[in-house]
Amino acid sequence: MSFPWAKHYEPKNPVMQWVDSRLPLPRFVYNAVGAGYPVPRNLNYWWNFGVLAGVALVCQLITGIVLAMHFHSSAASAFDSVNVGIMRDVNAGWFLRFAHANGASMFFVVIYIHMFRGLYYGSYKAPREMVWLLGVVIFLLLMATAFMGYVLPWGQMSFWGAQVITGFFSAIPVVGDWIRIWLLGGYAPDDAALNRFFSLHYLLPFVIAGAVILHIWALHIPGSSNPTGVEVKGEQDTVPFHPYYTAKDGLGVVVFLILFSVLIFFAPDYLGHPDNYIPANPLSTPAHIVPEWYFWPFYAILRAFTADFILPAKLWGVLAMFGSILLLFFLPWLDKSPVRSGSYRPMYKVAFWVLVADVLVLGYCGGSPAEPLFVILSQIAAAYYFAHFLIIVPIISHLETPKPLPGSITEAVLAKTGA
C-alpha cells in the first residue's frame, strides 16, 4: 500500500500503545496524513486543494449541524426561521448562516481548482483512475447537496430553483411526470419536498465524507501524483506528509480562511441573489431565474438546446447537462497519452487553457438572461466542451510529441534549483 521506506508508527506513549494494539486507528491516521505517508517532494501549491476541500467539508458539516438546530423545515415557517430567527434572533446566527452559504461557494471554488489541477497534470491517468472516478462521484453528490441546501430558506430563488431542477425529470419520456411528482411528494414544491430536501441535505454530506475516505484510500495505493507526472523511483523522491505537507497545506488553509472571512464579513450577499430575500410565491416567477454561480456552466449547457431534433429540445438539454459531468467518468480512457503532466505536453497544454476559458464563457452565459447572443455563445461553448473531451483530447494523444521527461522527480527538482 505504501512505499517500503515509509516510516512506521511507533507510539512512545503507553496510552497510545495500548490503544494502537487494540484499535489501530492512530496508526491509520499516521499512515494516511502523518509522517507514515511518503509524498513526492516537488508538489506545488495546486496540490493544496485536496486538503482545502476537506477543510471546506468540515466547515459545512459543523455550521450545518448547528444551523439545523434552529431551522424549521415547513413551507409556512422555513423562510422566517432563516431570515428572522437565524439571521436576527439566534445568537451569532447571522455568522453561522453566512458562513454556511458562503462556505458552499468556497467549497466549489476549491473543488473546481482541484478538478482542473487533475485535468492539467493528468492525475486521472493509470494507476489513479479510481481516484478520479470517486472524485466525480463526490462532485455529483456535492452538487445535489448544494442544490437541496439552497432550497431550504424557501425564498423565491429557492422555490423556483426547486421547480426548475425537478422539472428536468419531467423531460424523461413517458414516466417523467410521475417521477417528478414522486420526487416532490406533490404537484409543486411544498412541505413534502422541503422536508425531504432537508432530510437529504443532512444525510448527503456524510455520504460525501464516506466517499472522501474511499477517494483518499484509492489515492494512497499508488501514492500522490506530482507536477512532473513521473512516478516516484526511490526514497530520495519523497518526503513524509508530516511535517512537510501539513506545513505547506497549513499555509493554504490560512489563505483559504482569510478569503472565506472576507466573504463572510464584508460581502456576505455578494454571491447570493436578492430575490431569495422574497418569500417563496408559487404564483409568481422571478423575471430571471438563475442558479448559484457554481451551477452556471451546466445551466448554460441546459439552455443551449433550443430546437427539437428527434427528441424534444428540453430532453436534449437535460441529457447534455448530465452528460457533461458523466463524460468525466470516461476521461481516463479518452486520453491515451502516456505522459501525465501537461507541462510536458505542448498541444494538450493549449487545449487545457482553452477548456478553462470555455468553461468560464459557459459560466458567464449561464448567469446571464437567455437572450439570443448568450444562447448562441452557450451553444458554441457547449459544443466545444464536448469536443474537447470526445475529439480534441483523443486526437492530441495520437498527434502530439511530448517534451522529454526528467529521469526522476529528484532530477527535475535539482535541474530547477540549478544544483
Next chain:
Amino acid sequence: MAIEADLAGPENPRRRDYLQFAAVSVAAVGAGVAVLPLVNSMNPSADVLAQSTTEVDVSKIEPGQAIKTSFRKQPLFVRNLTPKEIAEADAVPVSSLRDPQTLEQRTAKGHTNWLITLGVCTHLGCVPLGAGEGENRGPFGGYFCPCHGSAYDTAGRIRQGPAPKNLEVPKYNFTSDSVVVVG
C-alpha cells in the same frame, strides 16, 4: 461419503448451487418488497391528494379577461376567450403545431370560450405571463413565459420557444354555467 459426493460428484454441485440460489432469491425478493413502502411513502400523501379539487366561480370573468388561481398548489389560469380569440385559435392548421390539438379538444363541450389550463410552462415550470391585467401575452396573444421565451396561443398551445408541450388542461367539470370544479 454423502458430503464428498455433494462436493465432487458430477451432478451434486448443482444441489448446493440450487439451495444457494433459492436462498439468495428469497432474500432479494424480501428486500425488494421491503423497499416498496419506503418508495411509496414519497408519493403525494393523503393530505396533498385531498386538495386535489378546486371550485372556481367564473361568473365575474368578462370575455377577454383571465384569472390566476391555485390548483394542487400550482397556478391555474381560467380565461374567458373572446369570439375573435376563438376564431384565431380555430384558424391555425393543427398539423403545423408542435403539440397538435384543437381548441375544441382543449375545452369543455358547450363551454369552448373557457380556456382552463395550468399556469405552468411545460419547459421548466415557470408561470407564464398573460393571465393578469396588462401582462405581456406574447406574439400569439395567449400566454408568454418570461424565463425562456415560450409563447402560447389563445388555446394555450405552444407556438414558439423551447417548451415541448401545450399548457396542461386539468380535468374539470362545469357544475353550473358559472361554477367549475377542477380536479
